Amino acid sequence: MLTFITQHIEMFYLIILMIFVGIELIGHVPSVLHTPLMSGANAIHGVVIIGSIIVMGQAEHIASLILGFLAVVLGTLNVVGGFVVTDRMLEMFKKKK
Amino acid sequence: MENQILQIIYLIASVTFIAGLKFLGNPATARKGNLMAAFGMVIAIFGTIFLYTTETGAHLHNLGFIFAALAVGTIVGWIVAKKVQMTAMPEMVSLFNGMGGACAMLISVIEFKHLSEADLSLVEPAHLLIIVLGLIIGSVSFAGSIIAWGKLSGNVKDKSLGMQQVINIGLLLVILVLTGVMIFGNGAYTAELFYAVFALSLLYGILFVLPIGGADMPVVISLLNSFTGVAAACGGFLYDNKVMLVGGILVGSAGTLLTIVMCKAMNRSLLNVLIGNFGGNANAEGGAPSNFEGSIKEVTASDAAILMKYAKKVIIVPGYGLAVAQAQHIVHDLELLLEAEGIDVKYAIHPVAGRMPGHMNVLLAESNVSYDKLIEMEEVNPEFATTDVVLVVGANDVVNPAAKTDPTSPIYGMPILDVENAVNVIVNKRSMKAGYAGIENELFYKPKTSMLFGDAKKALTQLVSEIKALG
Numbered sequence: 001m002l003t004f005i006t007q008h009i010e011m012f013y014l015i016i017l018m019i020f021v022g023i024e025l026i027g028h029v030p031s032v033l034h035t036p037l038m039s040g041a042n043a044i045h046g047v048v049i050i051g052s053i054i055v056m057g058q059a060e061h062i063a064s065l066i067l068g069f070l071a072v073v074l075g076t077l078n079v080v081g082g083f084v085v086t087d088r089m090l091e092m093f094k095k096k097k
Numbered sequence: 098m099e100n101q102i103l104q105i106i107y108l109i110a111s112v113t114f115i116a117g118l119k120f121l122g123n124p125a126t127a128r129k130g131n132l133m134a135a136f137g138m139v140i141a142i143f144g145t146i147f148l149y150t151t152e153t154g155a156h157l158h159n160l161g162f163i164f165a166a167l168a169v170g171t172i173v174g175w176i177v178a179k180k181v182q183m184t185a186m187p188e189m190v191s192l193f194n195g196m197g198g199a200c201a202m203l204i205s206v207i208e209f210k211h212l213s214e215a216d217l218s219l220v221e222p223a224h225l226l227i228i229v230l231g232l233i234i235g236s237v238s239f240a241g242s243i244i245a246w247g248k249l250s251g252n253v254k255d256k257s258l259g260m261q262q263v264i265n266i267g268l269l270l271v272i273l274v275l276t277g278v279m280i281f282g283n284g285a286y287t288a289e290l291f292y293a294v295f296a297l298s299l300l301y302g303i304l305f306v307l308p309i310g311g312a313d314m315p316v317v318i319s320l321l322n323s324f325t326g327v328a329a330a331c332g333g334f335l336y337d338n339k340v341m342l343v344g345g346i347l348v349g350s351a352g353t354l355l356t357i358v359m360c361k362a363m364n365r366s367l368l369n370v371l372i373g374n375f376g377g378n379a380n381a382e383g384g385a386p387s388n389f390e391g392s393i394k395e396v397t398a399s400d401a402a403i404l405m406k407y408a409k410k411v412i413i414v415p416g417y418g419l420a421v422a423q424a425q426h427i428v429h430d431l432e433l434l435l436e437a438e439g440i441d442v443k444y445a446i447h448p449v450a451g452r453m454p455g456h457m458n459v460l461l462a463e464s465n466v467s468y469d470k471l472i473e474m475e476e477v478n479p480e481f482a483t484t485d486v487v488l489v490v491g492a493n494d495v496v497n498p499a500a501k502t503d504p505t506s507p508i509y510g511m512p513i514l515d516v517e518n519a520v521n522v523i524v525n526k527r528s529m530k531a532g533y534a535g536i537e538n539e540l541f542y543k544p545k546t547s548m549l550f551g552d553a554k555k556a557l558t559q560l561v562s563e564i565k566a567l568g
Contacts, residue, residue: 001222001223004221004223004224008334008337011333011334011337011339011342014339014342014343014346015330015342015346018342018343018346018347018350019346019349019350020350021115021347021350022118022346022347022348022349022350022351022352022353022354023350023351023354025115025118025119025122025347025351026118026122026351026354026355026358027354028122029122029123029358030124030473031358031362031448031455031473032124032446032455032458032471032473033121033122033123033124033127033455034355034358034359034455035186035187035190035315035455035456035459036121036127036131036455036459037118037121037122037351037355038190038315038318038319038322038352038355039186039190040117040118040121040127040130040131040134041118041121041322041323041326041347041348041351041352041355042190042193042194042197042322042325042348043131043134043135043138043193044114044117044118044134044138044326044344044347044348045194045197045322045325045326045328045329045344045345045348045349046138046193046197046200046329047110047114047138047141047329047340047341047344047345048197048200048201048204048325048328048329048332048341048345049142049200050141050142050145050332050336050338050340050341051200051201051204051329051332051333051335051336051338051341052200052203052204053142053145053146053149053157053163054145054149054157054336054338055204055207055208056157056159056162056163056166057146057149057156057157057158057159057160057163058151058157058158059159059207063210064207064210064211065159065162067203067206067207067210068159068162068203068207069162069165069166070166070203071199071200071203071204071207072163072166072167072170072200073166073169073170073173074170074196074197074199074200074203075170075196075197075200076166076167076169076170076171076174077170077173077174077177077193077196078174078193078194078196078197078200079135079138079142079170079174080170080171080174080175080178081174081175081177081178081189081192081193081196082178082190082193082197083131083134083135083138084174084175084178084179085178085181085186085189085190085193086121086131087128087131087132087135088178088179088183089183089186089459090127090128090131091128092183092459092462092463
C-alpha cells in the first residue's frame with residue numbers, strides 16, 4: 001500500500017489540490033446559477049469517456065468490444081447532452097430585451 | 098513525442114475545466130465558461146483517440162467502432178438535449194448523470210475482465226481497489242440517477258420498504274465487507290465477489306434514492322453528480338490520466354459543496370435529506386382535509402382582474418405549477434399588461450421554487466422576463482408589506498407559513514416568502530391538493546387569501562383577457 005501511494009504521490013497531491021479548487025470555485029455562487037452549474041459540472045465529469053475510449057481502443061474480445069462500445073456511447077451522451085442542456089439553460093439567461 | 102503532445106492537450110483541457118467552472122459561477126460569463134469546458138473536452142477526446150499510446154508504444158485500435166459510438170452518442174445526446182422541454186431539465190440532468198455513472202461502471206467491468214483473463218493474483222491490491230471503487234460508485238450513481246429521473250418524470254413513485262434505513266446501511270456494509278474480502282482475502286472467488294458487489298451496488302443505488310421525497314430530488318441529483326465525478330476520478334487513477342482525475346475530483350468536490358449549499362437554502366442538513374423521508378410517506382396524493390380555522394374563499398378571474406388592475410404594486414410568486422402548465426409566457430404578458438397600467442410588478446423567487454434551485458429563473462428568462470425583475474427571497478421579503486396583491490402561481494410549500502409557526506411540520510425552519518404580509522393574496526392552484534412536501538398550507542385558509550383554481554396557463558390567460566376587458 002505504501003509503495004503504491006508513493007508511486008502515485010503526484011496523483012494524491014492533485015486530488016487534494018482539486019478538492020480545494022472545487023470548493024473555492026463554488027463558494028460564492030448566487031442560487032440562480034445552481035441549476036446551470038450542476039448541469040455544467042455534470043457535463044465535465046463526462047471526462048470519464050476518455051477512460052472508455054482507452055478501454056475500447058485496446059479491446060481484443062468481442063465481449064469487451066461490445067461493453068466498450070456501450071461505455072463510449074454512454075460517455076458521449078453524458079458529455080454532449082450535458083453541455084448542450086447547460087448551453088440551452090444559459091442561452092435563456094442572456095436573452096434580454 | 099505523441100505522448101508528450103497528448104499530455105499538453107490534457108493540461109489545456111484541465112485548465113478549461115477549472116476556468117469553465119469558474120466562469121459558470123457568474124451570470125455574465127456562464128455561457129462562455131460552458132463552451133470553454135466543452136472545447137477542452139473535445140480536444141481531450143480527439144487527442145486520446147489519435148495520440149494515446151500504451152506502455153508498449155502501440156496506438157489505440159478499433160477506431161471505426163470508437164467513432165461509430167461517438168457518432169451515436171452525439172446524435173442521440175444532441176437531439177434529446179435540444180428537444181427536451183425546459184420544465185423537464187432537472188430529470189434530463191439526472192439522466193445524463195446516470196449515463197456518466199454507467200460509463201464509469203462499464204470501464205471497471207471491462208478492466209476487471211481484462212485482468213482476470215491474465216492472472217488475478219498478480220494484480221496489486223490497490224489497483225484492484227480502485228477498479229472496485231469505480232464500479233461501486235459508478236453503479237450507485239447510475240441506478241440512483243435512473244430512479245431520480247423516474248421520480249421527477251413521474252414514472253416512479255415514492256416508496257419506502259419500512260426499516261429502509263436499516264436495510265440501506267446493512268446493504269452498504271455488506272458491499273464494503275465483500276470488497277474487503279475480495280481485495281485483501283486469499284484470492285479465492287475474486288470474480289464471484291466482484292460480480293456480487295456489482296449487483297449489490299446497483300441495488301443500493303435504487304434503494305438509496307427510492308424513499309427520498311420528490312421535493313428533495315435536486316439535492317440527490319447534485320449528490321449523485323458528485324459521485325459520478327469521483328467515479329471518473331477512479332478511472333483517472335487507473336490509467337494515470339490527469340485530465341480524468343482533475344475533471345472528476347473537481348466535480349466531486351464542487352458537487353458536494355453545491356449539495357450542501359442547496360440543503361442550506363432549504364435549511365436542512367444533508368443527513369436529514371438522506372434519511373429524513375421528507376415527503377416520502379406523507380399524504381401527497383390525498384385530498385385536503387382541513388385542519389385549519391377559516392374557510393377557502395374562491396375568486397373569479399374577473400374579480401382577480403379588478404383587484405390587480407387597481408393595485409399599485411404586484412408581486413408574482415412562481416412555483417412548479419407554472420412550469421408544469423408552461424405558463425411562463427402568459428405570466429410575462431400579464432406583467433407587461435400591468436406595467437402598461439403603471440403598476441410595479443416583480444417576481445419573488447424562492448431559492449428552491451420549482452424542482453431545482455434556479456429553475457424559475459431559467460423558465461422566466463425563456464419568456465424574456467428581464468433578469469432584474471426576478472428578486473431573491475431575502476431581498477423581496479421586506480417588500481411584501483407594501484404590496485397590494487401577491488399572485489402565487491403554482492407554488493405551495495415555499496409560501497407555507499407552517500415553516501415558521503409549526504415546529505412539527507416537516508418543512509419547519511425552511512425560510513419562506515412572507516406573502517401573508519401583503520394586502521391581498523391570490524393563489525392560483527389546480528386543486529386543493531397538498532404540495533410536493535405533502536403538507537397542508539394554512540395560507541389558503543387565511544381571510545386575505547383568495548383562491549383562483551385552474552391550470553396556471555388557462556387561469557392566467559383568462560386573467561389577462563379580463564384585465565384587457567376592463568380597458
